[in-house]
Amino acid sequence: MLNTITTTAKTKKKKQYRGISRATRVMRNLALWIPTVVMAFMIVLAIFSPWIAPHDPTVGKITDRYLPPAFMEGGKTDYLLGTDQLGRDILSRLIYGARISLSVSLLAIAITASIGTVLGIIAGYGGGRTDAIVMRVVDVALSFPGLLLAMLLAVAIGPGFWTVVFALSLLGWAGYARMIRGEAMRLSQSDFVAQARVNGASGWRIMTRHIFPNIINSLIVLMTLQVGMMILAEAALSYLGIGISVPTPSWGSMVSDGRANLDNAWWISAFPGAAIGLVVLSGNFLGDWIRDKLDPRLRQL
């Protein structure tokens, strides 16, 4: 008797998944787990780089210049991913570079997204003069040459980590503000916001409880798209000597270091490039997943 009951319970549990094929479910899980593992791995690398890296990333051996990766002919097992033009270990530089690249991009995204969201919601909900003022500032920020501003900053406060974060944040919020403002405007006209006003809700409550939660979707998508943009922007700044100073590795500067030797030593640029690609891709996948989880309408699907 007991046996039959447990079997029916089991079949019921199986039936819940009907309609979605097993392969689809496995794919969905992989789409979550692979990027999570990649991201976690990168963050661990960044935090524990001094213990993980096999060599000093800033000191090279002049006799070991341009060594190919270990799996290629002429490579040494000592340098798993080869060496660059100064004989520095690519793998160690990659591990240390994760620190700079991830922290710069995540910090800059956090700052730009916060400023942009706050201003966007205020402009979109406030409307009228507030909207006009904020949007004109956004227009100026979007039309300002970012590189010039970064150079000015580098001259004014000297190159370095915080200069890069500051330079990326100073103009980066404008894109968020413009998009969020549109969403906030649309939501301000919605029936449920009218209802909230009839209920007596304050502007603050409407912005935080009604408008913001409904903007998160688009915000997360935009933020994940920005991960790659920020890493590349940091690379561009470092390349121009405005960013992180020379011996300290960052993925972006590694890519640009190897640019001249792409034909005979492709590995100098290829590995950091692959790392950037991997992080960006996992970021996008994770973003999609978070967005679906945060939306109650998509949650059970």
Added chain:
Amino acid sequence: MAKVILEARDVVKHYPVTKGLLQRTVGWVRAVDGVSFSVEQGKTLSIVGESGAGKTTVARQILLLEKLTSGSILFEGTDLYKMSPAQVKDDYRPKVHYVQQNPWSSMNPRMRIRDVVGEPIFVNTKQTKKTVYTEVGKLLDQVGIDTDGMTRYPHEFSGGQRQRIAVARALALNPTLLILDEPVSALDVSIRAQIMNLFKDLQSKFDLSYIVIAHNLATVRYMSHSVAIMYLGQLVEYGDSEALFERPLHPYTRALISASQLTLPEDSEGKAQQIILTGEMPSPLNPPSGCRFHTRCTEASDKCSKDVPEMRKVGKQMVKCHHYD
């Protein structure tokens, strides 16, 4: 005479139409053009008209979602548009609530039902979450929604259930006046009666006043004590519901009533001819001269296109038509 809850005096809403680089005002859309009515305690006033007649604009003006161009709205004797924001928040918002036409868009999709229904309580009183949620449970019970649904999200309910949840939210603070903007038009015919009965029950239980916005006369006849017929931003007929349905005076009212009655082909002979209006409502940007209805009226005379008719008392009703001069 029962106590007058809300009175509208000559309410006007004109929207400017701007053009060109300098945003010159080239005209005015006369969405609402001099509307007056009053609602008594425990009674229902219905505002009826085609789409575009300005019904919803009036409702939004009463709810302070839209500004008045001129005129005044008095709630329990005080002019709404002269109240300070603090007064509105303390004395007006808790007493007047709103059920919207579309149950799909009137709730924040990111909020749980208990927060949707509890919002008026959270905003207007200082109670702990726990007491508010017990209150929400009682409210949901009243409208026949299982309290298990409290932690669910709006999309998990059907249209009829959502409309009942919207009613529960509107009742949360024991209001004195409810504005129902086509409360049943988005619902299946099968659940309309259910919701309408709910409104009637609640009215007798709590002595509520309703302003019902509708285009369906069947709904109106069932619920209301007085009816206001709106056409192109103006009232054309206003009065006691029974009298108005018994003896409609204005040609437009007659057309509306005739359109709402189902006539089978076999009884079209012998009985009064069904009046079918032709054409569309003229633009409120450029309303017709004289009587605004004369372009579509079957009984229009020369005078109708020249002189603007006045609101006149005929029997128990008020009517704006030259035929009763």
